[in-house]
Amino acid sequence: MSIETFCGMAPVIPVLTVDDAATAPDLAKALVAGGLPVLEVTLRTPAALDAVKAMVAAVPDAVVGVGTVMNPADMAASAVAGAKFAVSPGCTDAIVAASKAEGVPLLPGVATPSEAMRATEHGLEILKFFPAEQNGGAPVLRAWAAPLRRIRFCPTGGVSPSNAPDYLSLPNVVCVGGSWVAPKDAVAAGDWARIEALAREAAALPRG
Ligand code: 3PG
Numbered sequence: 559m560s561i562e563t564f565c566g567m568a569p570v571i572p573v574l575t576v577d578d579a580a581t582a583p584d585l586a587k588a589l590v591a592g593g594l595p596v597l598e599v600t601l602r603t604p605a606a607l608d609a610v611k612a613m614v615a616a617v618p619d620a621v622v623g624v625g626t627v628m629n630p631a632d633m634a635a636s637a638v639a640g641a642k643f644a645v646s647p648g649c650t651d652a653i654v655a656a657s658k659a660e661g662v663p664l665l666p667g668v669a670t671p672s673e674a675m676r677a678t679e680h681g682l683e684i685l686k687f688f689p690a691e692q693n694g695g696a697p698v699l700r701a702w703a704a705p706l707r708r709i710r711f712c713p714t715g716g717v718s719p720s721n722a723p724d725y726l727s728l729p730n731v732v733c734v735g736g737s738w739v740a741p742k743d744a745v746a747a748g749d750w751a752r753i754e755a756l757a758r759e760a761a762a763l764p765r766g
Contacts, residue, residue, distance in 0.1 A: 667688035669688060
């Protein structure tokens, strides 16, 4: 499946930083039950790849990808863990080549029109706008819609329930990414009901 398919499955991709892989299946189940099947597990903790494996094994309805993919070694490890897609803060030639070599579709980060244009030279037309709020937020994507007309975005970074509707109303936004649906304290407490409720609210956000 393609990045376009994954980004079309729900309005929000939860960005997850997992400290304990033992929590991963319940976390994924709660998010999927709330209506968010596409999950990004960031490679920021030693538990990340085990968390991906645990989610893939225990929650077949989840579409589990890996985030914070920085180099070809990260991409290879993600493929072995069973990641269906990869998200990167940036877009380098090496990461694009690794995505193609491993057969793991890439959602690369960009913050300027030139970076977005370079990504299209690699055939990538769905990109992460990162970090979205810090780079000007929805008004910037609105201004890019006409000149960068074939490119669509998943803004991520500083996105919250209050500003997500502004992004999701734009024609060049396919979905948003954000960590707010899985607060650290809720994960630590095993409060899966709260996470499912947050996911349900996020899944109900209107698009377009
Ligand atoms: C990140 O950098 O962790 C992601 O972009 C998510 O950002 P957020 O925590 O602001 O949603």
